[in-house]
Amino acid sequence: MLLRVIVLALSVWSEDPVCKLWGKPDIPLLSKSGDFMLGGIFTLHNNIIASKPTLNLNYKEYQFAETMIFAIEQINNRTDILPNVLLGYKIYDACGTISLAIKAAMALMSGAGEAQSSTLPCSQQSSIHTIIGHSASSPTIVFMYCVELCIFSFSQISHFATCACLSNRKEFPTFFRTIPSDYYQSRALAQLVKHFGWTWVGTIRSDNDYGNSGMATFIEVAQKEGICIEYSEVIYRTNPREKFLKTVDVIKMASSKTIVAFAIFIDLEFLMKELLLQNVTGLQWVGSESWVSAKNVATKENYRIFKGAIGFSLANAAIPGTPGNAGLIKLWEDMFDCSFNTSHSKTCTGLENLQQINNLYTDVSELRITYNVYKAVYAVAHALHDLPSCQDNQESCMAKQKDILPLQYLKKVNFSANNGDYVNFDINGDPPARYELVNWQLSVNGIIEFIPKSVCSESCRLGTRKATQKGKPVCCFDCLPCAEGEIIHCLKCPLEYRANEEKDQCILKDIEFLSYDEIMGMMLVIFALLGASLTSVVTVVFFKFRDTPIVKANNSELSFLLLFSLTLCFLCSLTFIGEPTQWSCMLRHTAFGITFVLCISCVLGKTIVVLMAFRATMPGSNIMKCFGPTQQRLSVLTFTLIQTLICIIWLVKYPPFPQKNVNSNKEIIILECEMGSTVAFYIVLGYIGLLSVMCFVLAFLARKLPDNFNEAKFITFSMLVFCSVWITFIPSYISSPGKYTVAVEVFAILASSFGLLLCIFIPKCYIILLKPDKNSKKHLMGKVQAKSKYIIENNA
The missing domain is CATH 3.40.50.2300 (Response regulator)
Incomplete structure (x- = not known):
């Protein structure tokens, strides 16, 4: 900015001040005059000693310079591009340093050495407004800053400066390149x-x-x-x-x-x-x-x-034609190890064969960057060709180019090169980015080496996750096992899915319920049908011998009702087996609750009858009449209606329903019946338990009644089995997983039903079928004949 202010001040101080050179201007290494001049800056020598180039030639950069000359000569010989304009060039050597690159650029921009005298007007413009080069980013950046500060109307097209910073159009508005950023x-x-x-x-x-x-x-x-x-x-x-x-x-x-x-x-x-x-x-x-x-x-x-x-x-490319320039004395002497000076041991003749030389200059198989120089020259030529003035006549074109290089035409350049590659620039002056992937491999014997790994920690296998090691970068980690239901690197599966064995995908969980097809379900079905069949057999036996004393003595009406309720208890267990549905869930617990209350009510009625008959002080006491057959029926009906009412309220308000339990087991889905209302379920069970306890207590009080009439003992044993089963059921029900919860409940139903059937009715069937001599009034009455006779007669 300071330099710009100084330049502006000088222009105000004098309309046409005279500029003087402070030193001898540098002479371009290669040059040719023309109507429109192109500048070039390349590193033709790699190192410097005492600010002068050594003989350490850079063959590749010489190839760049020769390609620029070749492209210019090719354009000059064409009639379809700039037919009326002759292109010239000035090529400087940067010698691999920024200072000499800037010195060369300033010489091109200032036009030093072009004037005939040592003084020239400061307003005079250089004949060169476009520079091809440099090959490096840093010299290019400094040069472009100089262009901006010195208010020169210059543009630069680089073939090898790739720094992304050069795409900044605010800082480098006149920079273009034929190599991607x-x-x-x-x-x-x-x-x-x-x-x-x-x-x-x-x-x-x-x-x-x-x-x-x-x-x-x-x-x-x-x-x-x-x-x-x-x-x-x-x-x-x-x-x-x-x-x-x-x-x-x-x-x-x-x-x-x-x-x-x-x-x-x-x-x-x-x-x-x-x-x-x-x-x-x-x-x-x-x-x-x-x-x-x-x-x-x-x-x-x-x-x-x-x-x-x-x-x-x-991308590699081929440039048609081979450039030749016998004027490159230094290059020629270096390649052939000779000298045009006769003092050297080997004298150059100029007739040496370039085909015998194998170096970067003569190698035309790899022209990746060289081709960019070729495209840069052609980009300038196409921009000039698009100028209307250059299409008219030579004089107007030369006059136009002395003012300013038409940047807008460079921005619009779009042409196809020799290999079909389209040359154009985006808004940042960059070409499209296209690359080839290269790999260093020896072709001898065709052996291919595996590429080594380069990791701080080995990749975690499927089913594990990364855990960063303390104090180390994120690439250093330990592999920890994933939790259940997680795949790949511990991605959680949806609730209804689980991880497969390979831990690479989520699969649907197996659905579990107590099925008829499995052994456990089949066994429970067999026992339920066996219990219902056995109850039916007992019912037939009792019906056939309904007129015998032992059937009458056991209150035949309550006995038949009890047998009917036991049949329903065995059959209701079947509703617990199979896939839960809306109807089966509502039916299984309500049917179980009602049938068991009916069953216990019958047993309770029989117990009360026996207890009252043998505890009454007189056989004809009114207390016996207070619990006759009618009262017994009403008691059974009342107890059952209470349970039925509870179940109806349960079904109306909070009915049970089927649900998928995905929380109890991470590997399977348990299809079960949700209670709807846990309180209602406990009330149903509690009511059954209350009647069972009442029945057990009354039967226990009547356990020492006369041996010949042992109904109370049978009821006591049956209720002892019943209560034991349901007491052990509670912890087993809570601790059993999945379908085993239902299996425990079915087992409790069957076990308690078998307990009632076997303890109350099988002894009577044994007497009826195998000991008919004991099925008589005389045997049953035995002791306390009056009371026994009353029971038999009143229950006949």
């Missing part, structure tokens, strides 16, 4: 590393805009992808050897086996020398396009270090 390459490299599962890597970068910007983007994207950086080393060609040795030590001590190198090949060469000396091999290198496809790096010696190296490169 590292914005894309850095992200592509991160995706490549992720693809191979390398989550633990080291990084190396050149200490310049190219390396720093590219690596910063790579690290940002890599960390988002879950890739951890173990170390990040910086290299530069001018660093002392100690720094390169320190970098080598870091690489050797690191546990990561993959290195991402975003570096210029010249910087990497110094590191390669130290790696070769210390034989640091067995690492997987991932490289940027600057070195991974450079043939001067991919030597057989370097292959020991970079075996299997992988990275992105620009």
Whole structure:
């Protein structure tokens, strides 16, 4: 900004001040006059001594310069592009330093050496308004800042400056390039590393805009992808050897086996020398396009270090025709190890055969970057060709180009190159990003090496999850088993699903309920039908011998009603087996509650009759008449109606319903009947328990009645079995899982029903069928004949 203010001030101070050169202007290394001049800046020599280029020639950059000359000559010989305009060029050598690159750029921008005298008006513009180059990002950035500060009307088209920062149109409005921005390459490299599962890597970068910007983007994207950086080393060609040795030590001590190198090949060469000396091999290198496809790096010696190296490169291309320029004396002398000076031991004749030389200059099989120079020259030519003035006549075109290069026409450039590649620029002056994936492999014997792993911790297998190790990066972790019902890396399955054995997908849980098809269900069905059948047999026996004393003595009406209720108890257990439905859930508990109350009411009625008959002080007492057959029927009806009313209220207000229990067991779904109202269920059970306790107490009080009339003893035993079953049922019911809960309930129903049937009726059937002589009034009356006679007669 200060420089811009000074320039403006000088322009105000004098309308046409005179500028003087402070030193001798640099002369371009290669030049040719023309109607429209193109500037070029390339690193034709790699190093400098005392600010002068040494004989360390850069063959690749010479190839860039020759390609620029070849493209210009090719355009000049064409009639379809700029037919009336002759293109010229001035090419300077940057010698691999920023200072000389800026010096060359300033010479091109200022037009130094173009005037005939040592003084010229400061308002005079240079004949060059477009520069091809530079190959590096840092010199290009400095040069573009100079253009902005010095208010020069210049544009630059780079073939190899890839720093993403150059896409900033506010800072670099006149910059274009024919190579994609590292914005894309850095992200592509991160995706490549992720693809191979390398989550633990080291990084190396050149200490310049190219390396720093590219690596910063790579690290940002890599960390988002879950890739951890173990170390990040910086290299530069001018660093002392100690720094390169320190970098080598870091690489050797690191546990990561993959290195991402975003570096210029010249910087990497110094590191390669130290790696070769210390034989640091067995690492997987991932490289940027600057070195991974450079043939001067991919030597057989370097292959020991970079075996299997992988990275992105620009698409290869072929340029038709081979440029030849016998005027490159230094290049010619260096290639053939001769001299045009006769004092040298070997004199150059100029007739040496280039086909016998194999170096980067003569190698036309890898023209990835070289082709970008070719496209840059053609981009300028097409922009000029689109100028209406250049299509009219030569004079107007030359006058136009002396004012300013038409940037708007460069922005609109869109043409097809020789290989079908379309050349155009986006709003940032960048071309479309297209890369090729390259991999270093020896073709001898066709042996392919597996790429090594580079992880801090092995990937967690399915069914386990990551647990970060304390104090270490996220890439270092332990693998902990997932909980039940979780898959892959502990993703929870939906409630109705479970994890398969491989822990890679959720599958539907098995549905469990007490089924007729399984052995347990079949056994319970058999016992239920057996109980109902046995009860029916007893009923037939009692009906057939209904006129005998033992049947009459046991109150035949209550006996038949009890047998009927027992049959219903056996059959109601079947509603508990099979898949629960809305109707079966409502039926099973209400039917069970009502039938068992009917059963217990009958037993209670029989117990009360026996107790009253033998506890009355006189056989003809009124107390016996207070509980005659009518009262017995009413008592049974009343007790049963109370339970029926409870069940009706339960079904109306909170009816039971089927539900899938997914919480009791993580592996299966238990299909069960939800009570609807737990309170109602407990009231039903409580009422049955109350009647059972009453019946047991009364039977217990009558247990010592005369032996010949042992109805009270049978009732006592039956109620003892009944209560024992249901007392043990409660803890078993609560602790049993899944379908076994229902099985326990069915077992309790069957066991208590069998207890009542066997204890009350089987002894009587034994007497009726096997001991008919005891089925008489005389035997039954025995002791206390009056009371026994009353019972028999009143229950006949």
